[in-house]
Amino acid sequence: MTEIVVNEELKAYIDPMTTDEYEALERSILAEGCRDALVLWGNILVDGHHRYSVCRKHDLPFQTIQNTRFQSMEDVHLWMIEQHLGRRSVSPFQRGVLALRKREILAKRRAQAQEVEEEVRVPAEPPAADAVEPATEAAASPVATAEPLPSREELAREARLSQNQVGLIEKIHKQATEEVVAAVKSGVLSINAAAAVASLPAEEQRAAAEAGEDELKNAAKRVRESRRRPRKESKEAEAVASVDALETVGEHAEPLSVDERQELLALREQVAELTAENEALRKQLADLQG
Known part of the structure; x- marks a missing residue:
């Protein structure tokens, strides 16, 4: 039997099983024995790292199959992504991360294909007169074409997520610290909460994670409250501006009509309500921070 090589980068490419999942396997x-064959690329193990570990631990037999379609490590990565996107055991967050990885690989390939197309279109030197025939043959040879990238809608559909979830996961993937990513992977934070915490500076994210689960959730809540407050204050400012405008008109023009007076009173009431609501939100935020 071919000696199997475990590539640590491939082994870590997909999140490992939890202790409970490994023990169940x-x-x-x-x-029942190892029913599914391990997938190899040459002698490199591509799929079945946990099964291989169990079989070696207990000296159990297993089968292997070769995937002869792989031409590069990128092919291996794409195959692994597609395999895991369809597995129920993969969490929504991890499916989103895998879909984003797939887009990154395809984007890299697209850029490389475009470079090849440019090189074919613009030769370094004009062909010599006696090289017309070879040049024609080269132009007729197949050239890699740049395929269009999948849209966010297509990525979401493949990962069985909404477009909004893919956007939030992309934000977490780009901005969250390792501690916040670990919290969402473990289920401590939801995708929405983790995306909110990811908008904070890295130092604040780490401090919240070090303080524990409750502080992480409170940090997400504070971010959401701070986003709501500007909208309330904007509405309050618009109402105040309307009242000021009507009062100014009242000072320099004809006396207000009954309808205009009623509108002015209604706007004043709206300003009072919004002011009280803002004060309550500020107090709530102060209590959370205190």
């Missing part, structure tokens, strides 16, 4: 293999 171990019990299943001990009871």
Whole structure:
């Protein structure tokens, strides 16, 4: 049998099983044997790292198959992504991360294909007169074409997520610290909450994570409250401006009509309500921070 090589980068490319999941797999293999073949690329293990670990631990037999379609490590990554996107055991967050990885690989390939197209279109030197025939043959040879990138809608559909979820996961992927990513992977934070915390400076994210689960959730709540407050204050400012405008008109023009007076009173009431609501939100935020 070919000696199997475990590539650590490939092994870590997909999030490993939890301890409970690994133990459940171990019990299943001990009871029924290793039913699914391990997938190899040459002698490199591509799929079945946990099964391979269990079989070696207990000296159990297993089958292997070769995937002969792989031409590069990128092909291997794309195949792994597609395999795991369809598995129920993969969490929504991890499916989103895998979909984004797929887009990054395809974007890199698209850029490379475009470079090849540019090189073919613009030769370094004009062809010599006696090289017309070879040049014609080269132009007729197939050239890699740049395929269009999948849209966010297509990525979301493949990952079984909404477009909004993909956007939030992309934000977490780009802005969140390792501590926040670990919290969303473990289920401590929801995707929405993790995206809110990811908008904070890295130092604040780490401090919240070090303070524990409750502080992480409170940090997400504070971010959401701070986003709501400007909208309330904007409405209050618009109402105040309307009252000021009507009062100014009242000072320099004809006396206000009954309808205009009623509108002015209604606007004043709206300003009072919004002011009180803002004060309540400020007090709530102060209590949370205190």
